[in-house]
Amino acid sequence: KAGVTQTPRYLIKTRGQQVTLSCSPISGHRSVSWYQQTPGQGLQFLFEYFSETQRNKGNFPGRFSGRQFSNSRSEMNVSTLELGDSALYLCASSDDRQGVNEQFFGPGTRLTVL
Amino acid sequence: GQQVMQIPQYQHVQEGEDFTTYCNSSTTLSNIQWYKQRPGGHPVFLIQLVKSGEVKKQKRLTFQFGEAKKNSSLHITATQTTDVGTYFCAGYNTNAGKSTFGDGTTLTVKP
Numbered sequence: 001k002a003g004v005t006q007t008p009r010y011l012i013k014t015r016g017q018q019v020t021l022s023c024s025p026i027s028g029h030r031s032v033s034w035y036q037q038t039p040g041q042g043l044q045f046l047f048e049y050f051s052e053t054q055r056n057k058g059n060f061p062g063r064f065s066g067r068q069f070s071n072s073r074s075e076m077n078v079s080t081l082e083l084g085d086s087a088l089y090l091c092a093s094s095d096d097r098q099g100v101n102e103q104f105f106g107p108g109t110r111l112t113v114l
Numbered sequence: 115g116q117q118v119m120q121i122p123q124y125q126h127v128q129e130g131e132d133f134t135t136y137c138n139s140s141t142t143l144s145n146i147q148w149y150k151q152r153p154g155g156h157p158v159f160l161i162q163l164v165k166s167g168e169v170k171k172q173k174r175l176t177f178q179f180g181e182a183k184k185n186s187s188l189h190i191t192a193t194q195t196t197d198v199g200t201y202f203c204a205g206y207n208t209n210a211g212k213s214t215f216g217d218g219t220t221l222t223v224k225p
Binding site for chain 2: 041043048092105108
């Protein structure tokens with residue numbers, strides 16, 4: 001099976017702009033989670049989508065949003081970018097059907113906000 | 115909300131020395147997972163522990179889950195340069211319905 005893919009891999013934006021990141025999960029996985037990773041801050045949970053519904057949400061401002069499509073592909077959007085949004089954004093998919101929530105991470109999108 | 119603390123944040127060892135990272139949760143966990151992230155890479159699943167007091171081994175790696183299911187540890191015996199990276203624990207709480215990651219322990223190994 002192909003792994004989790006994320007596009008684009010790198011992105012440079014300026015403050016105030018908005019950005020959309022895409023994630024394609026492993027075939028058959030219905031759960032997709034998004035994380036923000038910054039140096040020294042570990043992995044901060046953004047949200048999780050399951051069967052096109054947001055199932056969980058972290059403590060991020062409303063500028064961060066996401067959605068999931070019927071084919072389980074997911075997008076996350078950040079509006080009105082701030083310098084502090086510069087980070088590696090990781091998505092992870094899992095197969096909830098087996099009751100094991102092992103997460104398979106994609107390579108991430110590195111966002112730089114200037 | 116659920117918090118997962120991991121210590122130490124950094125560990126520098128000489129090749130051949132042992133290494134341990136500890137993970138503590140503010141709430142009782144349904145299970146705990148461990149991931150490894152190599153420099154420039156993404157987290158990769160290592161193992162999941164479910165039972166109270168569970169101990170699992172993967173070659174030189176030993177994983178433990180505490181009796182109260184609130185803490186866990188990862189121990190590496192005789193570290194090698196291939197062990198470098200950041201090790202994360204992720205505690206899953208059924209009530210919260212999500213995993214909470216610790217901040218990770220970054221291991222460097224001096225040859």
